[in-house]
Amino acid sequence: MNRLPGLVSNIKWGVWYDSGRAVLGAPPEAERMACLLHFAEAFGVPVEHTLQEAAGAALRAVGRGSRRTGGERAVPLVVWRSERFQRWYATLRSAGCRLLDARLEWYEQAAAPAGDPAWLLTVMVAPGDGAVPSVHRLLSAQGQGMLM
Missing domain, CATH: 3.10.450 (Nuclear Transport Factor 2; Chain: A,)
Structure with a gap:
């Protein structure tokens, strides 16, 4: 790869993808996404293509939230x-x-x-x-x- 694509995100994804707490956000042109997209589909994780869409999906998942301590x-x-x-x-x-x-x-x-x-x-x-x-x-x- 000619530039650093942020592969640390792959590690974060690997910790959270099956937690019920994840949204995968990546533009369509993002490199080396096949594995992440595969597991997103397998675990029913929302996939969005812009930061705004990913934030929206996360907020929809949280809904009204719940106050906890x-x-x-x-x-x-x-x-x-x-x-x-x-x-x-x-x-x-x-x-x-x-x-x-x-x-x-x-x-x-x-x-x-x-x-x-x-x-x-x-x-x-x-x-x-x-x-x-x-x-x-x-x-x-x-x-x-x-x-x-």
Whole structure:
């Protein structure tokens, strides 16, 4: 290549493409995009060709957003909004526990527009009694949710 095309973006994309949090923005003439475009299509990631279109797609995905603090902010919005997560989180909070952190391990968009996505989330929870925080894995897939 005759110029530096910003390949660092490929690394960032590789971290986020399957998170449910990504929009791929690249002009049609961008070089070496085949792999990124392939995974965008495979994971249902919006692809836009201008900065304005990419920003618009990101804002549409966020919609009205959701006010969150602390470890809540680490939960992707699409998971945060799911009924299964909110039911688990309500139980956690009613026990006096706090969500310290979360990491999305796996995500798959819902097959139908009104359906729930499938996801696997690893969370760190601080018990309400001051005990040592613990790690839990939450899975929501095929219409079922469970704590592992």
